[in-house]
Amino acid sequence: MHFGLTEEQLLLQETLRGFVAAECPPSRLREIFDSGEAHxxxxxxxxxxxxxxxxxxxxxxxxxxxxxxxxxxxxxxxxGGALPGPILFHCLAALAIVRGGSExxxxxxxxxLASGEWLGTIALxxxxxxxxxxxxxxxxxxxxxxxxxxxxxxxxARAADLVVVGTAAAGLAVVERDASGLVVEPIxxxxxxxxxxxxxxxxxxxxxxxxxxxxxxxxxxxxxxALAADAFGxxxxxxxxxxxxxxxxxxxxxxxxxxxxxxxxxxxxxxKIEPTRGLYWYAAYACDHLVDEAPRQSAIAKxxxxxxxxxxxxxxxxxxxxxxxxxxCDVQIWLKRALFDRAFLGTPNHHxxxxxxxxxx
Amino acid sequence: MDLQYGPEYDEFRAEVRAFxxxxxxxxxxxxxxxxxxxxxxxxxxxxxxxxxxxxxxEYGGSGQAYDALRENIIQEEYARVGAPGNSLxxxxxxxxxxxxxxxxxxxxxxxxxxxxxxxxxxxxxxSEPGSGSxxxxxxxxxxxxxxEWVINGQKIWTSNALEADFMFGLFRTEPEASKHAGxxxxxxxxxxxxxDVRPLKQMTGAIEFYEVFFDNVRTKAENIVGxxxxxxxxxxxxxxxxxxxxxxxxxxxxxxxRLLELARDTMLDGxxxxxxxxxxxxxxxxxxFVRACETSNLRMLSATIRGEEMxxxxxxxxxxxxxxxxTQMIMKAAYDLLGAEGLVEPAxxxxxxxxxxxxxxxxxxxxxxxxxxxxxxxxxxxxxxxERGLGLPRDPRPSS
Numbered sequence: 001m002h003f004g005l006t007e008e009q010l011l012l013q014e015t016l017r018g019f020v021a022a023e024c025p026p027s028r029l030r031e032i033f034d035s036g037e038a039h040x041x042x043x044x045x046x047x048x049x050x051x052x053x054x055x056x057x058x059x060x061x062x063x064x065x066x067x068x069x070x071x072x073x074x075x076x077x078x079x080g081g082a083l084p085g086p087i088l089f090h091c092l093a094a095l096a097i098v099r100g101g102s103e104x105x106x107x108x109x110x111x112x113l114a115s116g117e118w119l120g121t122i123a124l125x126x127x128x129x130x131x132x133x134x135x136x137x138x139x140x141x142x143x144x145x146x147x148x149x150x151x152x153x154x155x156x157a158r159a160a161d162l163v164v165v166g167t168a169a170a171g172l173a174v175v176e177r178d179a180s181g182l183v184v185e186p187i188x189x190x191x192x193x194x195x196x197x198x199x200x201x202x203x204x205x206x207x208x209x210x211x212x213x214x215x216x217x218x219x220x221x222x223x224x225x226a227l228a229a230d231a232f233g234x235x236x237x238x239x240x241x242x243x244x245x246x247x248x249x250x251x252x253x254x255x256x257x258x259x260x261x262x263x264x265x266x267x268x269x270x271x272k273i274e275p276t277r278g279l280y281w282y283a284a285y286a287c288d289h290l291v292d293e294a295p296r297q298s299a300i301a302k303x304x305x306x307x308x309x310x311x312x313x314x315x316x317x318x319x320x321x322x323x324x325x326x327x328x329c330d331v332q333i334w335l336k337r338a339l340f341d342r343a344f345l346g347t348p349n350h351h352x353x354x355x356x357x358x359x360x361x
Numbered sequence: 362m363d364l365q366y367g368p369e370y371d372e373f374r375a376e377v378r379a380f381x382x383x384x385x386x387x388x389x390x391x392x393x394x395x396x397x398x399x400x401x402x403x404x405x406x407x408x409x410x411x412x413x414x415x416x417x418x419e420y421g422g423s424g425q426a427y428d429a430l431r432e433n434i435i436q437e438e439y440a441r442v443g444a445p446g447n448s449l450x451x452x453x454x455x456x457x458x459x460x461x462x463x464x465x466x467x468x469x470x471x472x473x474x475x476x477x478x479x480x481x482x483x484x485x486x487x488s489e490p491g492s493g494s495x496x497x498x499x500x501x502x503x504x505x506x507x508x509e510w511v512i513n514g515q516k517i518w519t520s521n522a523l524e525a526d527f528m529f530g531l532f533r534t535e536p537e538a539s540k541h542a543g544x545x546x547x548x549x550x551x552x553x554x555x556x557d558v559r560p561l562k563q564m565t566g567a568i569e570f571y572e573v574f575f576d577n578v579r580t581k582a583e584n585i586v587g588x589x590x591x592x593x594x595x596x597x598x599x600x601x602x603x604x605x606x607x608x609x610x611x612x613x614x615x616x617x618x619r620l621l622e623l624a625r626d627t628m629l630d631g632x633x634x635x636x637x638x639x640x641x642x643x644x645x646x647x648x649x650f651v652r653a654c655e656t657s658n659l660r661m662l663s664a665t666i667r668g669e670e671m672x673x674x675x676x677x678x679x680x681x682x683x684x685x686x687x688t689q690m691i692m693k694a695a696y697d698l699l700g701a702e703g704l705v706e707p708a709x710x711x712x713x714x715x716x717x718x719x720x721x722x723x724x725x726x727x728x729x730x731x732x733x734x735x736x737x738x739x740x741x742x743x744x745x746x747x748e749r750g751l752g753l754p755r756d757p758r759p760s761s
Contacts, residue, residue: 001363001364001365001366001367001370001430001662001663001666002362002363002663002666002667003362003364003656003659003660003662003663004362004660004663004664004667004669004672005362006362069362239751243751243752243753246753247753247754255754257753257754258753258754258756258757260744260756263743263744263747263748263753263756264740264743264744264747266747266751266753267682267742267743267744267746267747267750267751268743270675270679270746270750270751271679271682271683271743271746274675274676274679275653275654275656275657275676275679275683276649276653276657277656277657277660277676278653278655278656278657278659278660279649279652279653279656281362281656281660282652282656282659285362285364289362289364290364297652300645300648300649300652301649301652303645303646303649304646304649304650304652304653307646307649348646349642352641352642352645352646352649353638353641353642353645355645355648356641356642356644356645359648361621361624361635361641361644
């Protein structure tokens with residue numbers, strides 16, 4: 001029995017943490033955040049060199065052949081650094097093709113995704129605010145090998161070479177960048193580290209994944225676990241950031257961290273988030289090894305952790321005082337990261353309703 | 362990550378289950394008084410190697426090699442059938458580990474075997490009316506007269522004081538020494554003149570703890586654990602064990618399951634409450650906290666098994682604060698489900714009998730407010746998490 005990370009996973013986290021600290025320190029993060037160009041070629045090249053782009057792609061297609069838990073522990077670091085860029089969505093697109101693609105589909109796309117030569121993303125949002133898989137979601141139907149409709153909040157779709165689109169009956173289909181009738185419009189999004197776009201499909205050729213309907217649940221659950229991990233990382237980063245600020249900020253002639261009101265608020269922040277680490281581990285592990293539990297546990301983890309992360313970000317803003325409310329203060333970057341993780345692919349209430357039904361309540 | 366226990370442990374679980382078919386007792390044994398039945402089955406558990414595993418055989422334990430996973434399996438299986446295993450009473454739960462760590466050979470031989478047999482019952486004498494969270498300010502004096510300690514003063518919040526044969530307690534033996542250095546850890550017979558035990562009624566209406574007054578109470582000079590003035594350090598070991606007893610996240614899943622049952626059984630506007638959207642949402646939100654407790658517990662168990670406790674030091678520090686909060690959340694939700702029935706008086710002793718169901722829930726709700734105070738109040742936990750966990754500056758030094 002081992003409910004913890006392996007040496008390899010810890011090393012992966014450490015390496016990624018080092019990469020984020022070196023290549024995207026707060027000064028660089030701020031530049032990217034203010035520029036609005038979140039897909040940074042240098043960062044993408046670095047992630048590709050580290051093998052992150054092919055993390056979940058089997059070795060036979062040039063990837064590392066790892067699992068959803070490995071992806072999630074990476075997402076913790078990515079969220080911790082508020083790392084701008086599409087890596088999470090790219091890996092989810094790859095995961096969909098790994099799981100649901102035919103042999104020829106895998107051969108066509110996976111090597112390019114694994115190397116990072118192609119960028120992949122997912123488009124699971126619909127124009128009426130629903131997400132694919134929700135009852136009544138107006139997901140587009142595949143007709144004669146083509147899709148028509150509008151998908152929203154598709155992260156980095158403008159830069160993507162390939163989009164995994166949610167279709168009717170919880171199917172998945174791949175649309176390539178140069179497909180006819182594909183128009184991508186930017187949406188001014190809340191999280192400038194991960195802008196999401198509107199994808200307009202007009203009789204756009206799409207290649208359905210061979211086992212799209214079977215794959216959909218797996219991709220959704222993995223996405224929820226990964227978002228929970230990202231929010232967990234962001235929440236811990238906010239806690240550390242606020243602890244450091246409270247140790248240095250002086251009022252009444254001493255660091256505010258000496259005031260018990262502040263100390264207790266910081267302790268509560270940490271206590272909100274630290275005990276949830278196992279929640280995202282368990283959900284991610286379940287995706288590959290406890291498949292019956294995955295839908296429910298990933299829903300619980302996503303709802304709980306993203307809710308706590310947003311609560312905690314609110315505390316972080318408050319403890320930074322007036323500064324915390326400014327554009328200059330980095331707290332807003334992680335606050336918005338947490339807000340994205342919370343709303344993307346369904347709010348906590350949405351997933352709590354799902355977990356209640358899945359639990360047979 | 363690997364959540365399988367492996368064949369060796371699966372086999373062990375099967376052995377424990379087979380053993381537990383012996384509970385409840387049958388035949389003539391089933392007619393014994395309840396306490397006798399528990400004592401009998403606990404003794405069988407010791408012989409089988411399932412109860413008091415880490416306590417040496419020579420003192421009445423079962424002397425098994427330390428194995429957190431086996432311990433966990435035993436606790437899960439015992440809890441499943443409600444069989445009497447490790448007693449969580451103050452004696453076996455707190456005093457015995459302390460004596461094993463710090464007691465003399467004579468003390469171990471004299472006190473541990475009868476305590477584990479259930480023949481010697483204990484209470485804890487730490488808090489005083491003026492010394493709660495600031496425990497080291499305690500005043501009850503003990504002075505050495507010849508070969509006896511003579512004790513005066515008062516203790517409070519003393520559970521089981523009425524039935525206890527002995528108290529392990531902290532007393533001020535070195536009045537000239539500084540606050541922490543003037544305390545000794547003494548073992549005091551409770552059945553003697555000069556001890557006055559007075560009940561304290563809780564807000565639940567039940568009486569579970571007492572005030573204990575000392576008027577020239579005596580205990581032998583050798584009934585001190587550790588040296589004179591070392592009582593504070595000795596007590597830290599005991600308090601550590603007490604925290605382990607209170608923050609047991611395994612209980613929380615059961616509490617939540619009972620809450621779900623209640624929501625299924627309670628009718629709201631002509632249908633089961635659990636079908637109400639608002640209630641479902643609230644229960645699902647609470648379940649997030651419950652699952653966090655469970656997975657956090659799994660992390661701590663796993664780290665303990667692998668000798669990597671330091672990797673789980675933060676969740677360990679947070680367990681008490683977190684789990685008492687979550688228990689309150691569960692009990693509050695259960696109370697709210699009662700609606701108007703929440704107006705009834707609490708049942709004594711958490712009576713879950715069907716005809717008294719609401720009163721039992723009311724009792725549980727009121728009772729859930731207590732653990733956040735006992736064994737290190739929540740604000741003290743926040744100080745510990747802040748200072749030791751997050752490296753925040755210590756509070757200004759208290760005057761000593």
